[in-house]
Amino acid sequence: MSLLEKDEKQGKRIIITVIGPDRVGIIAGVTGILAKYNFNILDISQTIMQEFLVMMLIVDSENSTIDLSELKNNLADKGTELGVRIDAQHEDAFKFMHRL
């Protein structure tokens, strides 16, 4: 499975990861925040690893109304509410580590 194949939007993309026990409302909760602050979802992928839900979203922050650190705070609050861990990181944190 490959994410981040689209090369447009380079440098504006944020990777959101959700890890925790599966339950109703996780996608709705996360995407609700993204829609509210105008982050465009480029890709969603999810899988179950052992008993945990692992979901990843790649979003474009070009026209968003809040910055990355505010987004992180919003997502962390939602994660606490849903009982899962939600994090958002700049795409470079992943691209740099695995690619020259």
Add this chain to the structure above:
Amino acid sequence: MLTIQEIMETITMVQEEHLDIRTITMGISLRDCADNDPRAACRKIYDKITRLAGNLVPVGEAIAREYGIPIVNKRISVTPIALVAEGSHTDDYLIFAETLDRAAAEVGVNFIGGFSALVHKGITGGDRKLLDSIPAALDTTERVCASVNVATTKAGINMDAVALMGRVIKEVASRTADRDGLGCAKLVVFANVPEDNPFMAGAFHGVGEPESVINVGVSGPGVVKRAVERVKGSDFGTLAETVKKSAFKITRMGELVGRSAAARLNVPFGIVDISLAPTPAVGDSVAEILEAMGLERCGTHGTTAALALLNDAVKKGGAMASSYVGGLSGAFIPVSEDAGMIRAVEEGALQLDKLEAMTCVCSVGLDMIAVPGDTPAETISAIIADEMAIGMINQKTTAVRIIPAPNKQVGDHVEFGGLLGRAPVMPVHRFSAADFVRRGGRIPAPIHSLSN
């Protein structure tokens, strides 16, 4: 193209395996701050540090948030103060240490390195004043770190300085006796000191460095340990390859953070120091990597070979990952800062002599070692001399950071807390080297220094 597995791997490294950026260190030249009037010099030093490093901490925190990787320390290194203060009309350099301490507190960094002198071939007037000021400086300041280079492969070993440092270390310990000799944890004696090392306590801003620079130190023993555990039972080629790949990934994060910090602070990016720096946290230990390779305890026979493999593989993986590698770059083996080392000492598996052998194949030296408080100054000097000889002959950096723990004996512990950790007091040889140390003069440079 990133895969879901790669994204999960990065997240696991940070969240479960303690991957972090150990330090962003801003090097600042203070050569333009010299002044006849020591108070004027100190004013210039304070102004320059607070002006250049004012944004260091907020920038570091912003980068940590954006990339989701902890940046544990933000620090500053400066031109060796002996070079800056030498032009001032004063015999006491304590005022310079106090100025550094205030500037560090103002910008919010926990350590500032560079209360230093380079005396590998001889001691100038300014050097001597600095060395004499070290005990008071480390006693009365909180954040200042001192280092003294007493040997190089090119110059040999300045045994006068080695003898002096034994006495200085004893005095620092006695002045900070109420804190278990904490001052000694902020004092390093070097051979072949690197001029761009971002790690404390030995960091300073070398004379060949630019006006200001950002150097980054990575960490990540936990990541390497997990990787080594996954190839249990495989041959050495596979083991080395596994360590290399982990080191590559760790170093890439350092490169990313270093470039970002340099761009945002508008100063040049210097180097990534690709060292494996342990912390007292369980699982964040270099000793545990060696044990994961198949040693029952760090310090037993085979430890030197295991460390040699680890250190070399870290360099090879790291060198691919960064355009500019520098500093110490290798595995650190500080006893008090590594839970596995502490356990190995407590269980009798690891002694001073084995640690000395280990320093022949890794990046630093005898680091954060506590010895009995009644150890004579000459014995400490002799321990330093051995370590300097290893560095000089092998054309590598070696260092000694030793704590003669006041009023403590073998079996006791010193407690520093935080990243400095806790150290069991280790025995030293009881036979004297005093007549050797007292000879004075220099040990000549080795034949292979004649390379021109």
